[in-house]
Amino acid sequence: MMRFSHLSPSAIIWMSPVSFGAVARPESLGERAEKDRRWPAMLRKLKGLRKLGRRSIRIVDADCGAGDLLIHAAQRARELGFVAVEGRGVDADPQLVNAAKKTAARQPDAAIGLVFELGDQREAMREEAQFPADLLLCSSSESEARDFARIARAAGDTVLCARTGGRNP
Structure with a gap:
């Protein structure tokens, strides 16, 4: 488990949402994913787990949108040497x-298993609590933060949560 020196292992890392400006050319999935403010922390987590010898990883994106961030993270995990994602x-x-x-x-790598489902992110996190993911991605408004934090901490070893409005809790 990757530990952040300033946070306990079960802490939630809250991040402001990324703002997307006008783009002159279509962006690739990776370019869109890497604009997410959670990307650097995700990459550190992936690298940290590989450095510890982990060969497989489980990532849950409880508010995945069109899946860019999750798909790109899975591809990057394979590039880093994870044999099962x-x-x-x-x-x-x-x-x-x-x-x-x-x-x-369209992803050809058989070592990457991705499932996308219609549902509520709170319910998805409650379902994940029995077998927490290595990395949980979510989003929350300031007004939801306290209740959300409790649910999210149970659902993932490392939680990266995008703030959808207001200040960080």
Whole structure:
């Protein structure tokens, strides 16, 4: 388990949302994913687990949107040497879930298993609490933060949560 020196292992790392400006050319999935403020912490977690000798990883994105971040993280995990990558993405928008499924279906690596489901992120995190993910991605508003933190801590060893409005809790 990767430990951040300033946080306990079960702490949630809250991050401001990324702002997307006008883009002159279409961006690749990786470029979109790496604009997410959670990306650097995700990459540190992946590298840290590999350095510890981990060969497999489980990532859950409880508010996955079109799946860019989860798919890119899975691909990067393989590049880092993970031999098995399991990813679960959940979102409340059926169009985004369908887009994520289509993108994931184009990924040729059999060592990457990605599942995208229609659902509520709170319920997904409650389901994950029995067998917590190595890395949990979520998003929350300031008003939801306290209740959200309790649920998220149980669902993942490391939690990276994008703040959707207001200040950090």
